[in-house]
Amino acid sequence: MMNCGLVTEKNEPVPLKSISVEVRVQDHVSTVSSTLLYVNEEERLLEALFVFPLPADAAVCHFSAKIGEQEIVAEVQDRETARDQYDDAVSSGQQAFLLEESAESPDVFRLSVGCLSPGQNAAVTIIYVTELDVQADHSLRFCLPAVLNPRYTPAGSGAGIVSEISSVCGAVPYTLTLSVHVSSPKPISKLESNCTLDPLVFLRSDHTQATVNLSPGHMFDKDVELFLYYQDTHHPSAIVEAGVATAPSGSLMRNPVVMISLYPEFPEEVMSSLATQGEFIFVMDRSGSMGAMMHYGKGAQMRIESAKDTLLLLLKSLPMGCYFNIYGFGSRFEFFFPESVKYNQDTMNEALKRVKEMQADLGGTEILQPLKHIYSQPCKPNHPRQLFIFTDGEVRNTKEVLDLVKRHVHSHRCFSFGIGEGASTALITGMAREGSGHAQFITGTDRMQPKVMQSLRFALQPPVFNISVDWSLPDGITVDTLSQPIKVLFQGQRALIYAQLKGESSGGFEGKVTVKYRLKDQLVTNQLHFCLKPTEETGLAVHRLAARTRIRFLEQEERASSARLKSARSRIVELSVQAGVSSVHTAFIAINKDSRQTVKGPLLQRRVQTHGMAFGGFTGMAFGALKGSKPLPFKKCRGSRESHQAKSLGKQKDSQQILQRGIQRMGDCYSKLTLESIVADSQQIQQSRIQRMGDCYSTLETYSLKSKLLPIGKCRGSRESHQAKSLGKQKDxxxxxxxxxxxxxxxxxxxxxxxxxxxxxxxxxxxxxxxxxxxxxxxxxxxxxxxxxxxxxxxxxxxxxxxxxxxxxxxxxxxxxxxxxxxxxxxxxxxxxxxxxx
Known part of the structure; x- marks a missing residue:
């Protein structure tokens, strides 16, 4: 059986040795600093490449490397320029570091560490800032991604960073430390986590500051989630952050920036009568990975079974007289009815019968085509369309999906649910944002039903129209709003506004923001007064989040209009470089110009695989100079980095490895299990592998191409049967x-x-x-x-x-x-x- 874990093909340890993560939470903004220590234990020059996840809305704002006592701080540059500099540096034997964002999905990054000498250490530090999501119980959720599932790649799609993602099982040979420091103007009530923590230590008697550490022994097999409970979390607030005096005049980084957090309160008479009309379309992921377990604790269900129970609740909760339909998707898609049908006893019974028959049997994850089909159907008059999408969120064409949802935002609201570890935050949060809905994540021992029913309550709230934001500021100060216009408001759910403040006040130090909107036949007004004096010790987190928000808007504008392609791209690069935050068109580049070593040949790619970890579910790849090979210029050898790597792999791996890699990257493949593997540890290994493989069914290494292979579907059938018997058909x-x-x-x-x-x-x-x-x-x-x-x-x-x-x-x-x-x-x-x- 294959040796799972972070090792090279020759069973040599990959150079990643430890990860140290420090999290600073200030109110509902977190700054995360992750330091990764690499050690080259081989006898040749080494390059390492890691692909890992970050939260979709994170703004990467610092990247540096420390070699010995020398620290090299990276600069943000145009992406192609940065790649060329990296290639030139490594080909000449200089140590270089490159960090870039995936063009296909903003929650996937790639880190290249080049030319480490034998025995040399390098500590790489990456810092990012992100907002904390508000949960149904008013807690704030912080998530440190640990699992990066393979993104399913539809046929005909081009290669990119996300195509390098794979997954394996087993322990990892590096250590993790995680410390969290929380400070807030509101007292901290409690802190909970899905992982084992040391006791919470309060630093002040008023409980506005506290620290906590992750207990030793975390297995890196799930995301690290923290839930912060403050007193009066849902009250509106404002943070004003001072700019940088040395930044160019008039630039975003020079002027103060304000972040407004709004929590609209709808009139009681409106909330007491929820809507009885609507067209509810439930879109269910039925790809192979939905056959994985929700968790490995007592009473765990398969994802598809939990989803079926949730559909039962939804169907029973719909109001009489509305319309509904149910879609299932994988490599292809199916629907219960040719068009949405009126909700009554007969249609509900027919739908429930088909829900019971649903299985995770449709292969890969192609969500684009079912969405196109849904949007092609005419809407029902006087029945607003509400889209509920359930998926474990592992697709490659994320931006194409989001653009499609955005184009149809005026015809529906989209409520999305990420199921299981490793669901793409970019896809789940993006669909909800572009579809004027709400996103939820169901991980670990979370129950799917309460989160989905909360979203149903949002869907039954009347839509808000004519949203406007007005500012009242002292004379001499003007405001430029950086956020996209607010498109949706829900009762008690936070809405964020970023704005740049320009000019100098002639005397006043108080501002006011007023949000007006129509709800049914009522005009509702919410106001917030705030102090213009900058908040201390924010570390430019608000500026960077505001820059990231603006960059994401420009990236959408670029994709939507080819006529503005060049101007949008230049504005993205300019703002990214100015603010020092990542974008799809820039990259962080750091070069140790004092180092220079002889490269004896083209760098040979050796894929190294691992599952999750606390900073990113790294898919690592190590490279070493091939002794005795004909020297080639490194840049020419790398060429198109992705295509060269693919060719190298095809030529250098033996038949066993080609089979293994091919099965892992096929997406909608029918992966295989060897008879030897099944006999060895069938159920435990299979469940663990299915959990981490995304839409490729589990794959275990074959001893030989001559080994007898069985379709995994046959093995899964017996597993499901065994689970059903073990549970004794017990029903909630x-x-x-x-x-x-x-x-x-x-x-x-x-x-x-x-x-x-x-x-x-x-x-x-x-x-x-x-x-x-x-x-x-x-x-x-x-x-x-x-x-x-x-x-x-x-x-x-x-x-x-x-x-x-x-x-x-x-x-x-x-x-x-x-x-x-x-x-x-x-x-x-x-x-x-x-x-x-x-």
Whole structure:
């Protein structure tokens, strides 16, 4: 079996030895500094290449390398210029470092470390800033990506950085340390994580500063997530950051920049009556990777099974009279109905029957074609289209997908869900942003259902129209808004505005920003007063986030209009260089001009593979000068870096390695498992591999091309069967109850309902008050059970209960006080009629 982990083909250790990560959180902005230590333990010059993830909205703002006591700080330059300088430096034997962003997906980066001498150390430091996402419980989520899944590449797509991504299993031979320092104007209530942390230490008596460290022994097999809870997190706020006095006059970095965080509050009368109309289209990933487990703890489900349970909840929660459809996609796509159908008992039953039959059996992840098909369908009059997209988010053509969603933003809202470790943040957050919706990530032991139902609540909120932002500033100060215009607002969800402040105040030190919008027939106004005095010790984080926001807008403008291609590109490069942040057209380049060694031949690529780590799920590749080979100019040898590497791999790897690499990079391939591997450790290895392989089914190294190969689908079938038996077909009582509800909102009085309560049908029937019919009694009991036994899962069944209350109200049955009392006695609950909302 293959030796999984960060090793070369000759079983030699790759030079990455340790990773040290320091995180500084200031309110809801984090600055992350990651230092990677490389050691060349080989007897030849070495180059290493690593591909890794970062948060999609991160702004990389510093890159440096320290060799011995000498530190080299990188500069941001035009991408092609930086590549040429790197090639020239390495070909002449100089140490060089290159950091560049993927053109296909802004959450994937590539780091090249060139010409390390035998025994030499190099410490590479990368710093980036990013905003923290607000969660449903008002916590702020910080995520340190650890898993980089292979991006599925549709047929005919060109190569790029993301095509170098692969994945393997096993431990990694480097260490990780992670420390977090939190400071906020609001007291810190608590800090939680999906990983084991040392105790939280408060540095001030008012709990506005604290530190915490990751406990030793983290296995690098999942993202590191932190959830920060502040007091009054959801209150509007503003941060004003001073500029750099030495920056060019009038530039972004010279002037102060303000970041406004808004939390709109909708009028109560609007929120009390959610929409009953709409066209709801659910788009479900059915690629091979959806057959992986959600996590490896007790009670874990496969991703596809959790998604099916979620679809059940969604279908039961839809309002009567709306329209809906369900799509499944992989290498191809399917739909339940030729066009969206009206929601009633018959269509719901048909959809539920097909949901039960859904499997992760459609191959790769091609999301573009189903989206095109959906957008080609005419919208239903007076039924706003709401798109719910579920995927583990591993596609290569991310920007093409986002551009498509953006072109159709006026016809729908898009709610996206990233499932499992390694989901592309660029794809998930990008679809929601461009589609005026909301993004959610389901990782580790997270339950999918509550997050999806929160998004359904957003979808049922009335759309906001005519959003305007007005500034009131002292005389002498003007404002240039750097953010894109606000396109969507949801109750209690943060909206960010970045703006550049120009000029000098003639006296006043207070500003005001006013956001106005129409909600149904009402004009709503939200205001925030803020101090113009700059906040101390922000380290230019706000400037860099503002620059990143502007760069992303210019990149979209460039892709959308070829007529402005050249001007947009030049503005991107200018702003990127000026602010010192990454972009698709620039790269960080650092060269140690004091170093020069003899290169004896063209650098030979040797692919090195690993799964995740705390800073990035590195797919490493090490290079060494090939002794005895004919010398070639290095630049010519590298040429087109990607194409040369591909040729080198094809010529130099033996048949076994060619098979292994080919299977890993086929996307919609049917990967194989050897009989030897299955016998050795079939279920554990297979689940681990499927979890990390994205849309290629798991692949284990073959001992020989002559080994007998079995399609993994046959192995998976037995695994699913085994899991079903081990779980004993146990069903969540809540889902059982929900599955029995009619589309109208009522329940029937029968044995199935009694079984959910742990009763017999006779017990339910004998205690039924004479004045109510069986369906009313059954529906009332269901509500009492939900409020009395499942109140902690209210988010999941809130719409089910709303439909039930509405249905009871339509029956005109009079006072139900006696029924509630009898129901409480029967079910052992203490729920009041007022609590039920009847």
């Amino acid at each position: 009582p809540l889902l059982q109850l929900v599955s029995l509800q009619k589309a109208s909102g009522c329940w029937d009085l029968d044995a199935s309902l009694a079984d959910v309560f742990g009763k017999t049908e006779d017990e339910l029937t004998n205690l039924k008050p004479a004045q109510v019919e069986g369906s009313v009694w059954a529906t009332l009991l269901a509500l009492i059970w939900l409020y009395g036994c499942k109140i902690d899962q209210w988010v999941e069944w809130q719409f089910v209960a709303m439909k039930a209350v509405s249905w009871i109200g339509s029956q005109k049955v009079g006072d139900l006080s006696e029924c509630v009392c009898v129901g409480n006695v029967l079910l052992g609950c203490q729920v009041t009629k007022e609590t039920l909302g009847i």
